[in-house]
Amino acid sequence: MQPLNIEFNNSNKAKYLQVADALRGSIVKGDIAPGAKLSSARVMAQTYQLNRHTIMNALQLLVAEGWLESHERSGYSVTQTLPIQSSANCEHTPVLTPKPYKFATELAVPIPAMNLKDYVYNFAGGLPDLNSFPYKEFKRSMSHVFNHLDTSKLHYGDISGVSELKTQISNYLHKTRSLKVSDLLVCNGSQEALFLISKAFINKSDFVAAETLGYPPARKAFAACGAQLIDIKQDEYGLCVDDLKAQLKRYPIKMLYLTPLHQYPTTVTLSPTRRMQIYQLCYEYGVMIIEDDYDHEFHYRCQPLQPMAGNDPAGIIIYLSTFSKIMFSGARIGYICAAPEVLTQLIAWKQLVNHKNDVVMQLAVAHFMQEGGFERHLKRMTKHYKQRYEAMGNTLTLLQSQGLPIEYKKPDGGMAMWVNLNKNTSNIKQAMQSKGVYLQAEFEFYFANSVRSLMPEQPSHVRLGFAGQSIDAMQQGLKLITDYK
Numbered sequence: 259m260q261p262l263n264i265e266f267n268n269s270n271k272a273k274y275l276q277v278a279d280a281l282r283g284s285i286v287k288g289d290i291a292p293g294a295k296l297s298s299a300r301v302m303a304q305t306y307q308l309n310r311h312t313i314m315n316a317l318q319l320l321v322a323e324g325w326l327e328s329h330e331r332s333g334y335s336v337t338q339t340l341p342i343q344s345s346a347n348c349e350h351t352p353v354l355t356p357k358p359y360k361f362a363t364e365l366a367v368p369i370p371a372m373n374l375k376d377y378v379y380n381f382a383g384g385l386p387d388l389n390s391f392p393y394k395e396f397k398r399s400m401s402h403v404f405n406h407l408d409t410s411k412l413h414y415g416d417i418s419g420v421s422e423l424k425t426q427i428s429n430y431l432h433k434t435r436s437l438k439v440s441d442l443l444v445c446n447g448s449q450e451a452l453f454l455i456s457k458a459f460i461n462k463s464d465f466v467a468a469e470t471l472g473y474p475p476a477r478k479a480f481a482a483c484g485a486q487l488i489d490i491k492q493d494e495y496g497l498c499v500d501d502l503k504a505q506l507k508r509y510p511i512k513m514l515y516l517t518p519l520h521q522y523p524t525t526v527t528l529s530p531t532r533r534m535q536i537y538q539l540c541y542e543y544g545v546m547i548i549e550d551d552y553d554h555e556f557h558y559r560c561q562p563l564q565p566m567a568g569n570d571p572a573g574i575i576i577y578l579s580t581f582s583k584i585m586f587s588g589a590r591i592g593y594i595c596a597a598p599e600v601l602t603q604l605i606a607w608k609q610l611v612n613h614k615n616d617v618v619m620q621l622a623v624a625h626f627m628q629e630g631g632f633e634r635h636l637k638r639m640t641k642h643y644k645q646r647y648e649a650m651g652n653t654l655t656l657l658q659s660q661g662l663p664i665e666y667k668k669p670d671g672g673m674a675m676w677v678n679l680n681k682n683t684s685n686i687k688q689a690m691q692s693k694g695v696y697l698q699a700e701f702e703f704y705f706a707n708s709v710r711s712l713m714p715e716q717p718s719h720v721r722l723g724f725a726g727q728s729i730d731a732m733q734q735g736l737k738l739i740t741d742y743k
Contacts, residue, residue: 379735419444
């Protein structure tokens with residue numbers, strides 16, 4: 259390659275960019291032909307009296323732009339097919355009409371995030387009381403992190419989570435859920451956990467079973483990775499074992515997604531007998547179980563049942579949970595517990611997606627747990643939510659006594675109630691929004707693209723969260739909801 263005519267000026271433009279500009283210009287003019295091999299970085303550095311790293315930076319930039327190709331042990335060459343330049347750089351560039359993108363899986367337009375300020379009455383089912391979080395106490399944990407920071411933790415590494423937080427979560431699970439785990443993966447909330455599981459284990463057209471009424475973001479994650487969803491019937495006691503067995507015989511189901519405690523959205527807790535029957539069926543048919551234990555902590559009438567993952571001799575359960583309901587969703591702390599070979603795959607996908615979670619937040623939460631602040635906050639909130647739980651139950655019972663055709667079964671725990679208004683709720687969400695009320699209507703919890711959709715013609719239920727607003731606001735909001743025609 260003939261030496262380029264590079265005139266370095268005293269502008270603020272970096273020298274490697276000036277080298278890249280010169281090379282790019284020579285390629286555009288035809289001075290360097292497509293496919294031509296360039297001199298080595300060492301020779302170019304000597305020729306232009308520059309640092310070799312300056313040359314390497316210029317060459318790598320042109321590789322990224324598509325002008326050059328890098329060949330192991332043989333250096334760089336000009337690409338055979340040159341990138342199209344913008345009209346700003348080339349007078350003779352033809353005007354091209356953009357073609358529609360072809361997405362591997364086309365998703366719906368993203369749903370706008372809920373703005374809390376838009377609603378006077380908020381019945382979101384998983385919304386914690388954000389005003390009751392001990393921000394000052396947690397700030398001390400944040401300060402502790404920076405006062406005792408091991409800067410090596412700020413680099414890449416610890417893909418599965420910082421050891422301090424993993425240790426605290428493991429101890430917490432053993433203490434509160436009798437769940438012994440040898441390792442876990444810290445995720446950017448439970449939604450990332452669901453997506454990682456989907457990417458690792460779901461191939462196009464695989465069948466995934468789920469309760470007919472279920473958590474929409476989970477099913478969207480499965481569908482986005484190519485899964486075909488199979489609805490499994492539910493009754494007042496939860497997932498119907500006989501229907502699960504029938505569908506396992508009919509379809510080669512690969513995974514079953516479950517919320518066995520405080521089923522989302524119906525709030526039903528699956529009995530130990532049904533849990534065992536479901537586990538045995540899944541083991542027999544080679545089906546993995548995703549157990550989403552999203553609000554285990556908030557149980558009021560008795561001790562919550564141990565997670566199904568606590569008795570998993572075959573290692574077929576992937577257990578996930580989150581701190582979003584305990585702290586706040588912005589903390590983005592979720593986690594997965596599973597067999598070692600499963601975690602290995604999930605950690606590899608995690609590395610591809612975002613390398614690791616926010617280190618400072620992880621360390622702060624670990625300190626918050628270690629110092630007892632997490633547990634104190636959890637005890638306060640459990641007592642706090644129980645008061646709101648009782649108040650909503652009493653209010654609904656009062657409305658029933660006034661002649662309103664409301665039906666509900668008070669759950670053992672959770673952060674919401676599943677209420678049958680005995681009227682068509684297809685349009686209630688939009689109608690209530692105009693009155694400053696946020697709620698979730700039954701139709702939202704069905705999956706329209708399910709292979710076996712069981713959606714009724716006239717849904718009549720709503721899911722009413724009681725944790726995130728005051729008792730007075732809850733009572734006023736309920737009056738507006740029950741007045742809906």
